[in-house]
Amino acid sequence: MRNLLLTTSFALVLSAPAFAAGTHDGGHGETKPTAMMIGMPGEAANVDRTIDVTLLENDEGEMLIESEEMTIKEGETIRFNITNKGELEHEFVLDTVERNAEHKIEMAKMDMEHDDPNRIRLDAGASGEVVWTFANAGTFEAACLIPGHYESGMHRAVSVGDQMAQADVEYTSGTIKKIDAKAGKVTIIHGPLVNLDMPAMTMVFRADEAMMAKMSEGQDIEFVADRVKGKLTVTQMK
Numbered sequence: 001m002r003n004l005l006l007t008t009s010f011a012l013v014l015s016a017p018a019f020a021a022g023t024h025d026g027g028h029g030e031t032k033p034t035a036m037m038i039g040m041p042g043e044a045a046n047v048d049r050t051i052d053v054t055l056l057e058n059d060e061g062e063m064l065i066e067s068e069e070m071t072i073k074e075g076e077t078i079r080f081n082i083t084n085k086g087e088l089e090h091e092f093v094l095d096t097v098e099r100n101a102e103h104k105i106e107m108a109k110m111d112m113e114h115d116d117p118n119r120i121r122l123d124a125g126a127s128g129e130v131v132w133t134f135a136n137a138g139t140f141e142a143a144c145l146i147p148g149h150y151e152s153g154m155h156r157a158v159s160v161g162d163q164m165a166q167a168d169v170e171y172t173s174g175t176i177k178k179i180d181a182k183a184g185k186v187t188i189i190h191g192p193l194v195n196l197d198m199p200a201m202t203m204v205f206r207a208d209e210a211m212m213a214k215m216s217e218g219q220d221i222e223f224v225a226d227r228v229k230g231k232l233t234v235t236q237m238k
């Protein structure tokens with residue numbers, strides 16, 4: 001495996017000049033495998049949510065990556081639960097559009113099996129997962145780089161941005177019922193939480209110390225809650 005990886009990097013370094021004039025950021029030589037433009041491998045303990053992904057071919061001869069819209073917030077850690085429902089082997093690679101294009105060319109020369117945390121290769125009927133933390137805003141791509149598959153439709157935009165999330169933010173009114181500063185928990189009687197798809201009710205939220213300091217029992221607030229590391233958390237308040 002080690003030899004294969006070394007060969008891969010060598011081939012990529014050789015191919016770099018051809019792309020040097022473009023918008024390609026960094027270059028393989030400087031890019032650490034653990035921190036890429038698209039982010040870094042995520043920890044299972046930090047997963048914010050799961051996106052189910054299906055890889056398949058259809059009767060029209062297309063090859064597809066099917067999933068809900070891949071609209072991700074900056075900093076979010078996603079578990080991609082990937083199932084190959086096709087009859088062929090497929091890949092799921094997360095990267096910039098530019099890097100996928102480069103790697104596709106490399107793959108066309110030699111169908112290499114990679115062992116990178118941002119990609120997984122699945123036999124027909126197999127499933128697996130990629131846990132990824134999206135550290136930077138931008139438009140990225142999920143793709144299958146097996147020769148011919150990208151052209152048959154196996155690519156999908158992955159948009160990462162905080163701007164989008166900001167625009168969506170809607171404040172909810174609530175009244176603070178109880179504060180447990182030690183546990184970092186606050187009970188709020190609140191209106192509907194649109195972004196979380198939750199009706200009006202009384203719920204316990206997490207809040208960090210700075211947020212806690214601004215709260216008092218009985219206070220009427222306008223706030224935004226979101227899932228942070230899987231826990232409902234007050235992220236903004238006024």
Ligand SMILES: [Cu+2]
Pocket residue numbers: 063089090091144145146149150154
């Ligand atoms: Cu494929």
